[in-house]
Every structure is written in C-alpha cells, then in structure tokens.
Amino acid sequence: MTLAEVKETLQAELLTQDSDLSLEVHSACASDMMSDVLAFTRPECLIITGLANQQTLRTVEIADALAVLFVRGKRPDQDMIAVANAKKIPLLATNFCMYDACGLLFNKGLCGVTEQVRKILGKDGCR
C-alpha cells in the first residue's frame, strides 16, 4: 500500500515536507511501546503509534521502518518534524483512534507481521 493510500484512507495530514507518497509500505506495526515495535516489525513497515517524541524517529532509523502514522490526534512538535524532514522520514497524522486506524488499513489489505494472518487471509486479504 502506498503512503498516499494510507493518507487517503485515514483522511490523514502529511506533516513533513517533500515526502514521497508513492513509497510503499508492506506491513504495519501498531504500539505506543517502542520495544514492542522493535520486536514486531519488518523493514519498510509503517509504524502506527500515539507516541510522538524523538524516540519514535530513532525507532524508525533503527528498524528500517518507512514512515510513521500518528493516531488519535497526536501531533509531534516542530523540532521533531524538523528532524524527520532532515532524516527524510514521512510523518502522517490522523484523528482516528489506533484501533479504527488499524482496522481501516487492514481492511484495505495492509497486514501486520504475524505469519498466520497471511495464511488465514490468503493473498486477497493480505496484499
């Protein structure tokens, strides 16, 4: 799923400048706990979180994630957005709560990292 599709699905706002929204995320991971994210992500994933601090950006760098989606109206401060711009990490923000944001993305075929989910839903369920 492209970042443009993520943005459209969740009526999200793009917080960073010149981000390439044609980039594709292949999986997603949702948590407010960064070690959880590090335990359950694949490279090029979308991190869905309500945690808006510098540690979120570190986690992106460390885990080779592709972008961050902030949920339930959380917004990072200008410093953090500046760092994200410098590091070319696209940041999106939606007002949907985490569960609903995940549900809407899942519905469109963006799955997590549990192997079984791909077996259960097959190719049509998990793009």
Next chain:
Amino acid sequence: MAADNTFIQEYSIKGWDFTRAGEASCEIKNILKQIGVSQDVIRRVAIASYEAEMNVVMYARQGTMRCEIDTTKIKITIEDEGPGIADIDQAMQEGFSTATPEMREMGFGAGMGLPNIKRNSDGCEVTSVVGKGTKVAMSFNL
C-alpha cells in the same frame, strides 16, 4: 583496521540524556552499512545495541558501548555504572519491567528490551553487580 584486522570503536552513553539517546547505535549502524555488512545483520545489530543503549540511558548513570568487528563476527559490549540487576533471569523475561510511569510515557517499559537483544543476537551474556553496574555482551556472526 588494526594490524590484527580488528576494527574497534568506543562510544560513551550518558544516563537520562534523551537527545543523544540512540546515537551510538545509529553510528554503528552507519559503519556496518559502509563496510557492506548484510542488511539482515545490520538490522539485528542495530536493534540489539539500541535496546542496550536505551537501558543505560534509562537506568544507569553512564556507560560505554564498544564495537569490535573482525572478519568472522561483530561484538558489541555495553557496560554501565548504575544500580545493576538483582535477578537477571527475571529481567530477561518478556514483559518484566521496572520502568517508571515517566519512562512509560516516553514509550519504554514493554519489558521487551533484553528479550529483543537475545532474539536478535547470535549470543549474549548479561552480567551485573548490584550497586555497581551491568554489562551486556553480544555477538553476531558474519
């Protein structure tokens, strides 16, 4: 590279310094990229060293991170001066955490740090003296 073909780099880590927190791990990650280590190994080293670095930032006064690379493996050793860990087996369990509410608000305290280190490394050893400090030694095969 030294004469015996081992690359060594050391970084210092300051307790409770959240602006620099994670910098050492990111630098190691960049070095590994530059010398052409495979992406999977780079990612595992980065995750494990970041978890250990953050534990020093959160729980200890200060520490050092030493990175040694030779032709067969990468060794990362993080040693700190801090409270130490009384029960290491308990600390290694998924979900065990003594993180304060303040730390949790910053996104820590899942109790997944040490388990992540174990999962991502090819060998890790945690030793600690209560009241003195903690040492986490991990290695990755190349």
